[in-house]
Amino acid sequence: MPEEHLAICRFCHSFCGIRVNVEDGRATKVIGDKHNPMYFGYTCVKGRQLPQQHYNPERVLHPMKRGKDGHSRIDAETALDEMADQLKQIIADHGPRAVALYSATYSFPYPAGVTMANAFMNAIGSRMSFSSGSIDQPGKPVAMALHGRWDAGPQPFSESDTWMLVGANPVVSKWGGIPQYNPAKRLHDALKRGMKMVVIDPRVTECAEKAHVHVQCKPGEDPTILAGIIKIIIDEELYDADFVENETTGFEDLKRIVEPYTVNYVAKRADVDPDILLEAARTFAGGERGMVTAGTGPNMAPRGTLMEYLVLVINTLCGRWMREGEQMPNPFVLLPEKRGKAQPQPKPPAWGYGEKLRVRNLSNNAGGLTAAALADEILLEGEGQVKALFSVGGNPMAAWPDQLKTYEAMKALDLNVSLDIKMSATAKLCDYVIGTKLGLEAPAITQPNEGVWGYGGSTGFPEPYAMYQGTVVEPPEGSQVLEEWEVFYGLAQRMGLQLTFAGQELDMENKPTTDELYEMLCAGSRIPLSEVKKYPHGHIFSDESIRVLPRDEDCEEKLDIGNEFMIGDLEEVMAEPVTDDAAYDATISFSHRLVSRRLNDVYNSSGRDIPALMKNHRYNPAFMNPGDMEAAGFKHGDVVRIQSDHSSILGVVEEAPDVRTGVISMAHAFGDAPEFDDQVMYIGSNTGRLTNVEKDYDPRIGMPRMSAIPVNLARVDDPLP
Ligand SMILES: Nc1nc2c(c(=O)[nH]1)N[C@H]1C(S)=C(S)[C@@H](COP(=O)(O)OP(=O)(O)OC[C@H]3O[C@@H](n4cnc5c(=O)[nH]c(N)nc54)[C@H](O)[C@@H]3O)O[C@H]1N2
Ligand SMILES: Nc1nc2c(c(=O)[nH]1)N[C@H]1C(S)=C(S)[C@@H](COP(=O)(O)OP(=O)(O)OC[C@H]3O[C@@H](n4cnc5c(=O)[nH]c(N)nc54)[C@H](O)[C@@H]3O)O[C@H]1N2
Ligand code: SF4
Ligand SMILES: [Mo]
DSSP, X not given: OOEEEEEEOOSSTTXXXXXXXXXXXXXXXXXXXXXXXXTTTOOOTTGGGHHHHHTOTTBOOXXXXXXXXXXXXXXXXXXXXXXXXXXXXXXXXXXXXXXXXXXXXXXXXXXXXXXXXXXXXXXXXXXXXXXXXGGTOTHHHHHHHHHOOBTTOXXXXXXXXXXXXXXXXXXXXXXXXXXXXXXXXXXXXXXHHTOEEEEEOSBOOTTGGGOSEEEOOOTTOHHXXXXXXXXXHHHTTOSOHHHHHHHEEOHHHHHHHHTTOOHHHHHHHHTOOHHHHHHHHHHHHHSSSOOEEEOHHHXXXXXXXXXXXXXXXXXXXXXXXXXXXXXXXXXXXXSOOOOOBSSBOOOOOOEEEEEEOSSTTOEEETXXXXXXXXXXXXXXXXXXXXXXXXXXXXXXXXXXXSHHHHHHHHHHOSEEEEEESBOOTTGGGOSEEEEBOOGGGSOEESHHHHHTTTSTTOOSSSSOEEOEEOOOSOOOTTOOOBOHHHHHHHHHHHHTOOOEETTEEOOSSSOOOHHHHHHHHTTTOSSOHHHHTTOTTOEEOOOTTOBXXXXXXXXXXXXXXXXXXXXXXXXXXXXXXXXXXXXXXXXXXOSEEEEOOOOTTOBTTBTTTOGGGGSSOSSOOEEEOHHHHHHHTOOTTOEEEEEOSXXXXXXXXXXXXXXXXXXXXXXXXXXXXXXXXXXXXXXXXXXXXXXXXXXXXXXXXXXXXXXXXXXXXXXXXXXXX
16 A cells, blocks of 8 residues: 655646655655645646656766766765865855856745755855846836835735736646636636636637637737727726825826827737727726736737836726735735735835846846846856856756857856756756755745745735645655755855855754754744644635735825836837838848747646656647648648747747737747757757847846747758658
């Protein structure tokens, strides 16, 4: 009989509660935990492959060092000794700025790792800490800084009668908009209750299929569409006049600037039916409760910050923030109690502070230092040049925009280190690869999903849910894998550094345990971690008495719906020429716009080495409308060259009636370095290569155009091996 353990799936950010069968010390099967009060037994195909992931023959089970003949095993202590020596030398020769950190996707599920990595960066005195958030939706926090954050937070999905998703597909992505904890059930329940859904997306996504109104727009035109919706809401007086009067500034400027965004103008520019646009605005604003939330698509298209700002403006016009006396949906569990006030918080600076980058006049900003400029920082010689990079649960070669530049950067580093579970496209170029423990091999807490509260219209957990998981299985016998935090702690010990972890000085002699670090991360939490541990299925720690407090008497903050920078951007958008094709550069014409998307079976570049997840596709298809294929003379399975104004990649065409005409829909983080391009049928291709980080980027935060990329297509007739 297998033992059964309750655990948290950390394959993706959703953190489903699962049941794991363990036989002879090995995980053998994963199913959902029906008694979990947040997920109700849900798992997806990825989570059910945790055993295959843990015992994958390609997993990195030992620290690896690169030599003349490729990578070979090295003892962990020796690897840390060598890395510490090299770091000391690099810092002595070039200063601490030469050391950069990139914490990415798999930093999220391991909160002790990312906290320790940043403690290490503080201790050496380098501010060059980057995260994948800056190539995700950096416009969200930047727009929030300009508009202001409502302290009591957004209205909860579970009580909403309308909702609008702008380029997000949470049913698949488990992110953004519909609470990402069994989102399909939550959407189903909400629709049954009578909630009306509006989706703005060039593709008939899993969410759009269920929507009352689907604006199947030309990609990249979201700022125009949202400005048009704002104009309809103002003209038809569908806004919350009291809320606007009492809580905002800038209404007159907003009203003036959206004036030219008439229904007909917007409809023509975004190539949508004017009636659909009117219906979208009326359906959303006609409701009482619910948020507009945006996802990665329009955040990666041009003017993501403006787009996010307009999302906030619609929410504010409609008064969709929590009010005095209402029950706080999630007052937190493993974080200090959150009892919001019915008022805006003071506005933090949006950009232009902290560390200055040496390129494109960028500096730290509310979205974090620009990872899209890190390759430049590595390649650009001179004072401050980055010589050492730690990638923690990230894969720059798969994920950073402009892959060819990234490739050069990865090879140029003096010390390139990946903390990863496999020899990723990046790890293959690293001097050291430290194999890390996987999700079932170390304790877990759900705290990171509380931390996303208020990220855009997201509430994180919609209720005060928390769960703890102890170690479920030991790593495979004979392996030497570390937790991410152990690497940075070990380096600090060797370099004689004192680390401050979550505000507390660490004992640098006696190594802490992961559980002790979690206690430190949860210090002052509303519910002690020890209490959460008593509930193996996870638990909702409700407290109806925690209600939104009134506005402070001396609070003079207002939400700004007429921010000068955003008004300026809307003026620029209006001045742009309206074209019929995908062109944005008058000198080159393009037939299509390539848009980003998620695939259910993989998680960015993760999952591509797990056979059960490769059943549908080994590569990332170039999904295309059948009408477009016919017009171009392409057949299903044809290999085409996809050309942007910067670079080109190969793609395998696949018929997809859900994709709008004029659009190619393709997942990112596939393919490998250029030497492997001819293997497109087996490994796919890297859409990041189409992006130019030096052109068409947000000048304030450096976010380049990573969706709605103008491209041309041509069939490749030479057979590939
Ligand atoms: N063109 C284009 N580019 C994009 C995007 C896009 O839509 N289009 N999306 C962007 C977004 S939103 C993001 S967040 C970034 C993602 O950027 P990254 O996070 O840099 O990319 P991933 O592919 O998620 O890299 C995760 C790495 O972690 C490893 N890994 C898996 N499990 C574990 C684990 O348990 N522990 C550790 N230590 N490592 C593990 C994987 O093997 C993989 O190498 O990409 C961005 N890039
Ligand atoms: N299965 C799976 N889940 C994932 C991931 C994964 O790789 N696989 N990645 C994870 C990561 S890192 C993140 S950040 C989240 C992202 O989560 P989401 O933001 O929900 O990501 P997508 O599912 O790609 O949804 C983006 C949508 O934007 C649309 N789109 C593209 N360009 C435009 C545009 O210009 N305008 C508009 N209106 N729409 C546009 C696309 O058609 C797509 O439907 O997902 C996470 N979840
Ligand atoms: S949605 Fe899938 S991959 Fe994500 S946590 Fe749940 S089971 Fe794991
Ligand atoms: Mo992301």
